[in-house]
Amino acid sequence: MADMPTVRWGIVATGKISGWFVEDILRRDWPQRSASHIVQAVGASSLGKSQKFAEEFITARNNSDVQPELYGSYKEVYKNDDVDCVYIGTPHSFHKQNCLDAIAAGKNVLCEKPFTMNAKEAEEVFAAAKAKGVYIMEAVWTRFFPTVKALQKMLHEEKKLGKIYRMWCDFGLDIDIPSLPDDSRYKDPALGAGSLLDIGIYSITWGLLTLSENVGDAADDPEVASTQTLSHGVDTDSSVLLKYPSTGRQGICTSSTNFDSSGAFARIEGSEGHIEVFGGKAASPQMFVFHPKDGRKEERHEFEKPGRGFYWEADAVAHDLKAGEKESETVPHAETMRMMRIMDGVRKRGGARFPVDDW
Numbered sequence: 001m002a003d004m005p006t007v008r009w010g011i012v013a014t015g016k017i018s019g020w021f022v023e024d025i026l027r028r029d030w031p032q033r034s035a036s037h038i039v040q041a042v043g044a045s046s047l048g049k050s051q052k053f054a055e056e057f058i059t060a061r062n063n064s065d066v067q068p069e070l071y072g073s074y075k076e077v078y079k080n081d082d083v084d085c086v087y088i089g090t091p092h093s094f095h096k097q098n099c100l101d102a103i104a105a106g107k108n109v110l111c112e113k114p115f116t117m118n119a120k121e122a123e124e125v126f127a128a129a130k131a132k133g134v135y136i137m138e139a140v141w142t143r144f145f146p147t148v149k150a151l152q153k154m155l156h157e158e159k160k161l162g163k164i165y166r167m168w169c170d171f172g173l174d175i176d177i178p179s180l181p182d183d184s185r186y187k188d189p190a191l192g193a194g195s196l197l198d199i200g201i202y203s204i205t206w207g208l209l210t211l212s213e214n215v216g217d218a219a220d221d222p223e224v225a226s227t228q229t230l231s232h233g234v235d236t237d238s239s240v241l242l243k244y245p246s247t248g249r250q251g252i253c254t255s256s257t258n259f260d261s262s263g264a265f266a267r268i269e270g271s272e273g274h275i276e277v278f279g280g281k282a283a284s285p286q287m288f289v290f291h292p293k294d295g296r297k298e299e300r301h302e303f304e305k306p307g308r309g310f311y312w313e314a315d316a317v318a319h320d321l322k323a324g325e326k327e328s329e330t331v332p333h334a335e336t337m338r339m340m341r342i343m344d345g346v347r348k349r350g351g352a353r354f355p356v357d358d359w
């Protein structure tokens with residue numbers, strides 16, 4: 001316990017994801033913890049919101065003597081000398097500016113997915129972080145789940161599936177978008193609304209992590225084809241095809257805000273059998289089942305997950321910061337850039353072709 005790295009977090013925004021993140025990092029019933037986490041400061045658009053957030057998510061769970069500083073602005077979080085790392089939980093379209101402000105104040109950053117609205121913005125943020133010498137990572141929390149690490153080992157090191165041919169992954173949520181207020185992040189294109197940036201990013205992540213053994217600069221770029229269906233400028237359905245020219249491996253990565261997907265959310269197919277992956281949704285995998293082709297008994301690989309599972313990425317950040325790293329091995333800058341470039345292409349193709357006016 002004593003040797004565990006500790007991160008003093010500054011939380012920016014008090015919406016849904018910030019609550020989930022804080023609940024998880026302050027959990028006590030989590031046996032595999034390898035770092036400790038303190039919520040040092042919370043910033044919101046008003047002081048009342050920070051106070052309400054602290055009452056709901058911090059007070060009863062606080063493991064440390066530190067009482068978080070509560071602010072009615074984000075800037076005060078960036079300025080707080082006791083904050084080691086800023087967690088950004090605003091809607092997508094604010095990520096770039098929030099990151100730049102935190103970096104300018106010399107803060108390390110964990111920024112929610114999608115990192116920014118497009119690749120150009122992401123490049124700007126990474127350049128600023130490099131110039132300032134701070135750590136920054138896109139919070140692709142799924143990549144840190146033990147389920148994913150074990151699956152990657154089975155696919156790419158043990159090669160139990162033999163030759164990998166193909167995968168599919170689907171992430172569907174049934175969101176009644178017309179019933180939402182116009183300023184909802186699920187409805188307002190200016191806030192980045194749409195299936196691709198919100199949940200399609202997970203399906204593509206599964207494509208990248210199952211079809212390629214590498215990540216970041218070491219990985220190849222797949223060829224990409226795609227289509228989207230749009231309502232009022234919001235892509236409700238996004239279908240993305242990946243193909244790796246060097247291996248012929250293909251991925252079918254889909255997302256929808258019109259249908260709530262359940263059951264297996266992904267399947268990976270190879271010469272020796274197939275693997276199905278299960279969980280709440282593609283963001284949060286809990287189990288995979290290997291079905292060998294030769295009729296041998298199926299193998300179930302199930303993983304414990306108290307809470308939602310945000311602590312694995314938070315612990316990884318703690319270890320990176322302790323080691324003086326400026327980026328994560330699991331989600332390096334180059335991998336975020338790859339994802340942003342893929343999604344830029346999908347949005348360019350999708351926006352022009354299938355506008356549907358049904359709200």
Ligand SMILES: NC(=O)C1=CN([C@@H]2O[C@H](COP(=O)(O)OP(=O)(O)OC[C@H]3O[C@@H](n4cnc5c(N)ncnc54)[C@H](OP(=O)(O)O)[C@@H]3O)[C@@H](O)[C@H]2O)C=CC1
Nearest residue numbers: 013014015016017018044045049089090091092112113114
């Ligand atoms: N990793 C994951 O599993 C998840 C990640 N996310 C990501 O987190 C981000 C936020 O999503 P979520 O928490 O669901 O969003 P919410 O709408 O619940 O919260 C967003 C928060 O951002 C702040 N904010 C600042 N400016 C605005 C604005 N103009 N409109 C709305 N909110 C504003 C508000 O906080 P305040 O008033 O306190 O400043 C608000 O509470 C998204 O980028 C999303 O992709 C979301 C859900 C799950």
Ligand SMILES: O=C1OC[C@@H](O)[C@H](O)[C@H]1O
Nearest residue numbers: 017113173198199281283
């Ligand atoms: O990242 C996410 O995962 C869970 C969904 O509810 C949410 O819309 C999305 O942002």
